[in-house]
Amino acid sequence: MAGESLLLLRLSKAVAHVRTIEQEKEELLARLRTVGETADDPTWEVDEKWIYTSVSCSASAILGRKPDDLIGKPFCDFMPLKETNRMSRMLASFATAGKSFSLIQSNHLHRDGHSVSLETSGIPFFDEEGNLRGYRGVHRDVTQSREARAEEERVLKKLEGTADGTIRAMTLMAEVKDPTIAGHQQRVADLSCAMATLLSLPYERREMLRVAACLHDLGKTFIPAEILNKPDRLTQEELAIVRTHPRAGYDVLTKAEFPWAVADAVLQHHERMNGSGYPAGLKGEEIMLEARIMAVADVVEAMCSKRSYRPAQQLDSALRELARDKGQLYDIDAAEACLTAFLDKGFKFA
Numbered sequence: 001m002a003g004e005s006l007l008l009l010r011l012s013k014a015v016a017h018v019r020t021i022e023q024e025k026e027e028l029l030a031r032l033r034t035v036g037e038t039a040d041d042p043t044w045e046v047d048e049k050w051i052y053t054s055v056s057c058s059a060s061a062i063l064g065r066k067p068d069d070l071i072g073k074p075f076c077d078f079m080p081l082k083e084t085n086r087m088s089r090m091l092a093s094f095a096t097a098g099k100s101f102s103l104i105q106s107n108h109l110h111r112d113g114h115s116v117s118l119e120t121s122g123i124p125f126f127d128e129e130g131n132l133r134g135y136r137g138v139h140r141d142v143t144q145s146r147e148a149r150a151e152e153e154r155v156l157k158k159l160e161g162t163a164d165g166t167i168r169a170m171t172l173m174a175e176v177k178d179p180t181i182a183g184h185q186q187r188v189a190d191l192s193c194a195m196a197t198l199l200s201l202p203y204e205r206r207e208m209l210r211v212a213a214c215l216h217d218l219g220k221t222f223i224p225a226e227i228l229n230k231p232d233r234l235t236q237e238e239l240a241i242v243r244t245h246p247r248a249g250y251d252v253l254t255k256a257e258f259p260w261a262v263a264d265a266v267l268q269h270h271e272r273m274n275g276s277g278y279p280a281g282l283k284g285e286e287i288m289l290e291a292r293i294m295a296v297a298d299v300v301e302a303m304c305s306k307r308s309y310r311p312a313q314q315l316d317s318a319l320r321e322l323a324r325d326k327g328q329l330y331d332i333d334a335a336e337a338c339l340t341a342f343l344d345k346g347f348k349f350a
Helices: 004-039 059-063 079-098 143-177 184-198 203-213 217-222 236-242 246-255 261-269 289-303 313-327 332-343
Strands: 044-047 052-055 103-110 115-127 130-140
Touching: 059 115, 059 130, 079 103, 079 115, 079 130, 115 143, 143 236, 184 203, 184 289, 184 332, 203 261, 203 289, 246 261, 261 289, 289 313, 289 332, 313 332
Parallel strands: none
Antiparallel strands: 044 052, 044 130, 103 115, 115 130
16 A cells, blocks of 8 residues: 555656646747737747648738738748749758758738748747647748848949940940951950850959950050051051050059959050060969950950951961960960860850
């Protein structure tokens, strides 16, 4: 009897302990619900099928829907169809893995029809056997911040358009002075960018190269037209004047405070790997990579174009000359990228 009494006493204490745990759990859930009811960001709970089982009252302010409008409805029912498909797949993958998720952005529909951008986080909960019972989480309204980012992107795009217009205007300045190079700078830019892509240059460096190539002959606006358009070969004195154009372009672009190293690339585009170029006689890696790429594109385009003092060469002849002089006059990697662009990738001058 004493043993049975002792066993009953222990069972009674164990039951009381379990009841205490359950009470504490219910009290904790009640406190969480209270926090959810008063928080600005809606808290929610769904079952394992992603059906709302609980939603805080703050959903009304963000979605224009009372909790009763949401409870019993699928999580993705209040999204545009395309968003519903995307989010359904994503949430199913989270549930299959039993993983939490955070800061997932999606578009929801307000009761009046306008779009609301929500940032959603959730954590799974399980039964005693480890089976998924559902998720609990929170929605955060990020509509205004997303709209602000969209406005910033619109302004940036407009500024980029203005910058491109300025670059085109400056490009035309050189071409008006020397009509024989009409389109030359843009074609050099096109080829330079194709080469840069093959060389895996990051976006910012490709963009800098594009701008520099579009402006590389800007300094020719300061050279007398009779020299630029002379039908005969230039004298040494005239050639010396022509060779001032990289420095003249550099001076203009430096004062214009162009971003990146555009001015430096323009200054160096006539330098050569063996030091035979100008204006500074730089060698090898003393020449910035963008200028080495532009030098190859510039010479190939120039050889393929008619000039006042000579006819255009065939592309095949220009590429053969490039292949012969790579490593001496031209950067090997840049020359190989140029050959690949034409021979393997089908690049053509516009």
